[in-house]
Amino acid sequence: MGTRLPAMRLQSLRWRLLRTVCLAALLGLAVSAMLSYRQAQHEAEELMDGNLAQSGRILLALATDDPQQLDDLGARLATLASAGASRYEPLLEYQIGRNDGSLLLRSEHAPESPLSVAPGYSVIEHDGDPWRLLTLASTAGDFRVQVGQSIKLRDRAALEVARQAVLPIALMSPLLLLPLIYFSVRRGLKPLDDLAADVARRSAENLEPLAMRLAPLETQPLLTALNRLLIRLRETLDKERRFTADAAHELRTPLAVIKVQAQVAQLSIDAGDRQQALAQVLAGTDRATRVLEQLLRLARLDPLAGLPDAGDIDLAELARQVFAELWPTTATQAIQLHSDDSPLLV
Structure with a gap:
């Protein structure tokens, strides 16, 4: 010490x-x-x-x-x-x-x-x-x-x-x-002490920019850099909140399908129907795992960089996969789903 x-x-x-x-x-x-x-x-x-x-x-x-x-x-x-x-x-x-x-x-x-x-x-x-x-x-x-x-x-x-x-x-x-x-230097550096006190009083949720109106000219570059950092932190937290909401939304449907297939397997008397329902449960689990991996991969991506393996996506094939996932739910509600077989690449 x-x-x-x-x-x-x-x-x-x-x-x-x-x-x-x-x-x-x-x-x-x-x-x-x-x-x-x-x-x-x-x-x-x-x-x-x-x-x-x-x-x-x-x-x-x-x-x-x-x-x-x-x-x-x-x-x-x-x-x-x-x-x-x-x-x-x-x-x-x-x-x-x-x-x-x-x-x-x-x-x-x-x-x-x-x-x-x-x-x-x-x-x-x-x-x-x-x-x-x-x-x-x-x-x-x-x-x-x-x-x-x-x-x-x-x-x-x-x-x-x-x-x-x-x-x-x-x-x-x-x-x-x-x-x-001594007192002149202390008084001259008081704006820095006020700035430190302002930052110390802030809560973790307060990421608003620091006031620059009364700041001395020499401290304005520092305040500008701090405000830019606060803006980036706020944007990062907003992206994390959106990712959490998107992940919950993306996982809700596969989990619902798995639950329905498990209920079908539980209530089925016929062994063939039970095996088909269990197979759908495994397929839904694989789809949920794949969605989760995709979400984690997106979370690790640099927002300023491009996709590592960019390629075309067939929206028709994607729609057929979604229809297959939703079929158990729509079948019980007498809902018919139709899709066009022609490919649609983006």
Whole structure:
């Protein structure tokens, strides 16, 4: 029983649909989560570039406003850096100098990059790790500021932001989507359940066609095939009923003749008459056996196939055989039977 249930589930249309739709939905969720993860990572990197530019502009404004306070500014910034930074806030390293490249102030771990490079973003190698740098120049062109962050730390912060943004959606979506898929598939297959219930409620005598008016388009070929089968079953049962009636009708006359001949033999005093009546009983029995064999042969015939040994039938000879069978009955009722001796073949 335990090994039979999984096999039944594999053959079930409901389980097959659930498996296919769930796999497709989970694959779509995985692709969507990956794209969302990359987009969130990109947005986090853009946000950190914006913070880098904002910090650089603040330092450039401070240096331009009062160059004499740069030493005090360095001490205060070092104090802020030593207070610790969160994982979403990579350490900021900077250099402040003049337009000619002379250095005025530099943080402890800032990359030693020339200040004379063109303003804008750049990527350099520092202590074996890549760094993201931004070079800014004052409006008057007398001061330059260079700020930078380790790309490794930036990527770690961006990945953490992206993970926090995507993880709740990735965890909640299957919990919400899978029950929705299950009930949707169950509701979509309800017409098949209704069809099965309709067939189960029917009695053995009810062979009327199944209703197709409210059936979905996909189930109409199945309903058409079932209705054709029901029509064939009804026709087969009608043929069996007609065969039973015909057999009873065909056997009634030979049996009546046999009964009459048996009564004649029972009532006959003369031995010759008794032997003749018994001979008629045997002949009637042979005719009844022959009729029964013919009926059974007809019952075994395929209605779509032709007769195996088709041939002509002499209706005159057949009429004489019938007259011979009916003679005992007609003789007692003063009925005369006449037939033409000329053959009539069909």
